[in-house]
Amino acid sequence: MSLLPNQTVFVIDDDPVFRHLIVLVLKKFGLKGEAFSDADTFFAAADKKVPAMFIIDLNMGTTNSGLEIVKTLRERFPRELPIFIVSATTDATAVAHAIEIGADDYIFKPLDREVLASKLMNHLKSNELAEAKLDFKPGVSGEFKALVQTEFQVCEIDELGVKVLSKHLISKGTAVKVSGTWVTEITGRDRPALVTVSSTWIEPDKACYGAYMEFDPNDEELGTKVRSWITRKNLDK
């Protein structure tokens, strides 16, 4: 399989075995991997030559160092340049946070070549597709205010909030409105409830994001209704 021949991919990881392996795998896909073991040489190289994408290890010895690299890259390079992070599946919240601050996708260790191949395809090829298809005319710059609605799956509810799963990721700290027949069933109100996203993570088995959304703590009436709904449900079990 050949993606975009001779494109360079910069990899940073403090583990020499992984560096060696990923360069070999990238070569199989027709990509040229350049691996770095520390942030200084990595950034020095990126200043000289802009690669087609970056692959960053999230756990580089000290806490947060991978995150700092993602953050700096996002500030320095155009947002179209893909950043992948590599991490252990146990770092579910760190992965979601890296994506929140600007990484585009993730791969888990140990490396699964097929997963990596399909993700590389998505990000390196779709860039071309998107550019060819969408011809954004300059001069059509007016902005519209809008509301976006998507569906999330609820997996748990407790007195503080709900745990949801989705293909979409909402930043921590975002206030959102939630609605639907289930919300009406609990609240008895025909209007959305206000919640705030307090934590996010990756669900490695389901390949989606998880989020915990807290209810408005000042809405005592809602609190009471949630409590009695949960109690009824548990009694029905």
Added chain:
Amino acid sequence: MVGTEVVNLSIISAKRPKSPLGDSNLDMALKGKEVLIIDDQSDIRLLSRKILENQSLTVSEASSVDEAIELAIKKPPHLIIVDLHMPKRNGFDFLEQRLKTPSLLSVPVIVISGLQDQKSIYKAIQLGARDYIVKPFAATILIQKVRKNLRDQDFIGYTFSDKASPSLTVTVNADISKMSETGFLLESPMKLSEKAKIKIICEAFEKQGLTQDQFLTSEKPGVRAISGNYVSSVNVVGLKKSLSRNLKHEK
């Protein structure tokens, strides 16, 4: 965080949520459980103490990290609440010290942070904090977080089976910019996944007769913009030529 905390004193008397099953034995689950509060400000310690003692909890206080470590090692509490922002050694120092103290590893920690300080909160969670509270906080949120983290039997929840999981419609604000003949860019706090059907409520679109089954995100997930939001490219499916022209010239 010195001196100017806004604290809502009217909520000291906040009652524990009423159980639909009646109030008997409600306090038993928390009775005797000990909470250690670490904060350099005595008024915050006093307020938190009052709120928690009202819930039948035993409360101890420390005004510095060193004092807290000494107290907690002598008698590990069931839960620790620590303010992240303190002069000299702060909440992060406490969390780091806790990681090196085996007897405290099993004690859950809730951190108290300033408003909108997501970076500090994230760092605290990386350092082992289990939960956080943002200042100024209401008594109800303190009580609920404490109960949740003490695994209070009376803190109830319900888990759905995969099949019975209800769906939730989530709505966020967005800006639409850069229209083309086939789509537009959308900026919102949601990083939308690729090739997803989404609904967009926008007056200008309604005027043009676009319907909700016409919006599909592009082949690439949203990307983070400088604003901290995410930009997604959205294709409009089934656009007629005349409409496409109108859309382009809208505004």
